[in-house]
Amino acid sequence: MKENLVSLQTRLLFVHEERDIRHHFCENLCAEDFLLKTVPDSREALKVLKIFPADIVMLCIVGDGLALLDEIRTHIPDGIIVAVVNNDTSKEVLNAVKLGGYNYVLMPFDFGAIRELIRNRLLKTSFEGKERRKRYRFENLIGRNIKMLDVYQKVNDVAVANTTVLITGETGTGKELVAEAIHSRSARKSGPLIRVNCAAFTETLINSELFGYEKGAFSGAMALKKGCFELADNGTILLDEIGDIPLQTQTCLLRLLDSGSFQRVGGVKTLKTNSRIICATNLDLWHMVQEKLFREDLFYRINVVSIHMPPLRERKSDIPLLARYFLKKYCGQIGKDISHIPDSTMEMLHRYDWPGNVRELANVIEQAVVFCKRKELALHNLPLKVRETSLPKAFILNLASRSLPDAASALIQNVLAETGWNMKQAAEKLDIARGTLYSKIKKYGIEKPRSGD
Numbered sequence: 257m258k259e260n261l262v263s264l265q266t267r268l269l270f271v272h273e274e275r276d277i278r279h280h281f282c283e284n285l286c287a288e289d290f291l292l293k294t295v296p297d298s299r300e301a302l303k304v305l306k307i308f309p310a311d312i313v314m315l316c317i318v319g320d321g322l323a324l325l326d327e328i329r330t331h332i333p334d335g336i337i338v339a340v341v342n343n344d345t346s347k348e349v350l351n352a353v354k355l356g357g358y359n360y361v362l363m364p365f366d367f368g369a370i371r372e373l374i375r376n377r378l379l380k381t382s383f384e385g386k387e388r389r390k391r392y393r394f395e396n397l398i399g400r401n402i403k404m405l406d407v408y409q410k411v412n413d414v415a416v417a418n419t420t421v422l423i424t425g426e427t428g429t430g431k432e433l434v435a436e437a438i439h440s441r442s443a444r445k446s447g448p449l450i451r452v453n454c455a456a457f458t459e460t461l462i463n464s465e466l467f468g469y470e471k472g473a474f475s476g477a478m479a480l481k482k483g484c485f486e487l488a489d490n491g492t493i494l495l496d497e498i499g500d501i502p503l504q505t506q507t508c509l510l511r512l513l514d515s516g517s518f519q520r521v522g523g524v525k526t527l528k529t530n531s532r533i534i535c536a537t538n539l540d541l542w543h544m545v546q547e548k549l550f551r552e553d554l555f556y557r558i559n560v561v562s563i564h565m566p567p568l569r570e571r572k573s574d575i576p577l578l579a580r581y582f583l584k585k586y587c588g589q590i591g592k593d594i595s596h597i598p599d600s601t602m603e604m605l606h607r608y609d610w611p612g613n614v615r616e617l618a619n620v621i622e623q624a625v626v627f628c629k630r631k632e633l634a635l636h637n638l639p640l641k642v643r644e645t646s647l648p649k650a651f652i653l654n655l656a657s658r659s660l661p662d663a664a665s666a667l668i669q670n671v672l673a674e675t676g677w678n679m680k681q682a683a684e685k686l687d688i689a690r691g692t693l694y695s696k697i698k699k700y701g702i703e704k705p706r707s708g709d
Contacts, residue, residue: 266291266311266312266374267291267292267293267308267309267310267311267312268285268291268292268293268310268311268312268313268314268374269292269293269294269295269301269304269305269308269310269312269313269314270282270292270293270294270295270313270314270315271294271295271296271297271298271300271301271313271314271315271316272294272296272315272316272340273296273297273316275296277363278294278296280365281294281365282294284365284367285367285370285371293308293310298315298324301313301315301324301328302324302327302328302331305328305331305332305573306331306572306573306575306603306606307575307576307599307602307603307606308576308599309331309332309400309573309576309577310332310335311332311335311336312335312336312337312338312374313328313332313335313336313337313338314337314338314339314340314361315328315337315338315339315340316339316340316341317339317340317341317353317360325337325339325353325358330402331573332400336359336374337358337359338358338359338360338361338373338374339353339358339359339360339361340360340361340363341353341360341361341362341363342362342363359373361373396430396433396436397430397433397434397437398574398577398578398581399571399574399577399578400573400574400577401566401571401573401574403566403570403571404566404571404574407434407563407564407565407566410561410563411434411437411438411441411563412441414438414561414563415437415438415441415442416441416442416443417561418532419560419561420513420532420533420534420535420557420558420560420561421435421438421533421534421535421560421561421562421563422498422534422535422536422537422541422558422559422560422561422562422563423435423534423535423536423537423562423563423564423565424536424537424538424541424562424563424564424565425536425538425564425565425566425567426538426565426567426613427538427612427613427615428568428612428613428614428615428616429565429566429567429568429613429614430565430613430614431496431536431538431565432451432494432496432536434536434563434565435449435451435492435494435534435536436449438492438534439491439492439532439534442492442532444490444491444492444532447488447489447490447491447492448487448488448490448491448492449488449491449492449493449494450484450487450488450491450492450493450494450531451493451494451496452465452466452484452493452494452495452496453496453497454495454496454497454498454499454500454501455496455497455500459502459504459505462501462502462505463504463505463508463521464481464483464521465483465484466483466484466485466505466508466509467483467485467508467518467519467520467521468480468481468482468483468485468486468520468521469481469483469520469521469522469523470520470521470522470523472522473520473521473522473523474521474522477522480520483518483520485512485518485529485531486527486529488529488531489529489530489531490530490531491531491532492531492532492533492534493531493532493533493534494534494535494536495509495533495534495535495536496535496536496537497536497537497538497539498535498536498537498541498558499537499538499539499541499544499549499550500539503549503551506550506551506554507551509554510551510553510554510557512529513533513554513557513558514557516528516529516530517529533558535558541555541559542555567610567613568610568613568614568616568617569609569610572606575602575605575606575617576597576602578614578617578618579597579602579605579617579621580597582617582618582621582622583597583621583625583633586621586622586625587625590625590626592625592628593631594625594628594630594631594632594633595631595632596631596632596633597632597633598632598633598634598684599684600635600681600684600685601632601633601634601635601637601638603685604635604638604642604643605617605620605638605642608641608642620638620639620642621633623637623639624637624638635684635685635686664696664700665700665702667686668682668686668693668696668697668700668702669702671685671686672697672702672704677704679693679694
């Protein structure tokens with residue numbers, strides 16, 4: 257029996273400006289083979305891809321269609337992209353499609369041929385995808401955005417070397433996970449990975465923590481203590497928040513990087529360590545160098561290879577992937593059965609800017625799972641700070657100056673306009689039943705604008 261690669265888990269996005277053609281396409285493919293969405297133009301396609309990570313995108317090549325092919329590829333780098341062309345499409349356009357590495361199908365559609373084409377491509381990518389997915393997920397690093405693919409490639413390249421690495425990025429982006437991935441893919445993976453949060457120690461304690469101390473080195477030093485560099489011998493040491501170490505310790509660290517040697521606090525014997533050093537920071541170290549807060553020679557010594565972790569707001573296409581991962585994780589931990597994140601909830605997650613990055617997203621999903629009483633995460637399960645971003649700030653401020661009925665009416669009118677008076681979508685965005693929405697439209701005397709108004 258043939259493997260059924262095309263299934264209801266296969267997400268297909270179809271882009272065509274003519275409504276009848278979109279309807280015809282749905283009738284022939286949706287119920288049988290795919291989880292299918294259709295949109296009329298490129299603007300809507302890019303918007304949908306943010307919350308609907310399609311496995312396959314089929315789009316009509318008209319106007320900016322050729323340029324859109326490349327843009328879509330950045331959203332679904334491991335997806336299948338198929339151009340829809342007419343019999344009168346020029347040879348130049350067809351050649352451009354082929355040169356770009358895209359498949360194409362002719363109209364009118366031969367749905368049997370389309371299924372076969374997609375099946376063959378899925379069969380091919382199911383093997384290729386095993387290698388791709390290795391690049392898309394390193395240990396607990398998750399993401400398919402082009403910026404994350406660059407991180408994965410750098411991790412792969414640097415893991416086999418013994419080079420010092422500097423990982424930069426905002427708090428909550430996953431810098432420690434990058435260090436773990438480098439260690440686990442290196443020849444040192446059987447050795448220890450020692451983590452040191454440099455910001456957690458006072459100036460007097462940081463040297464003792466890193467280099468250890470001899471018995472009697474200071475009051476309270478009742479016995480010899482090995483430091484983190486000794487403990488990390490034949491392994492890896494992660495110096496997190498490297499920008500917080502004092503200048504005196506920076507001098508000791510520079511010596512260790514240059515010679516591999518150090519002395520315990522209160523000791524005279526020179527010790528050696530065979531440990532790989534990875535540093536991480538959320539600070540601008542070069543700015544600190546200019547302000548004489550960080551040694552310039554140490555900066556160059558630790559910045560042999562730099563890996564920057566992008567903030568979540570710069571890779572929002574990964575939010576559905578991350579949100580579903582955290583949903584599954586916390587449902588397992590808390591013991592709940594929540595199987596779905598609706599598009600309306602996912603869109604709200606996408607609109608928020610995530611100043612706390614992936615760590616904040618994880619916390620939001622965990623909180624939502626705790627309070628969720630249904631089989632899917634509803635809008636009201638999200639924290640207020642996230643829900644507030646679903647409307648423009650100016651609109652929210654305008655609502656605040658109105659009476660409650662006026663504010664409710666304005667909110668409903670705004671959502672109806674945004675969804676094109678699609679009652680199902682509007683009710684989902686407002687997190688109310690459709691019947692309730694109809695009642696409120698009648699209660700507030702809201703009328704649908706006539707075309708041309």
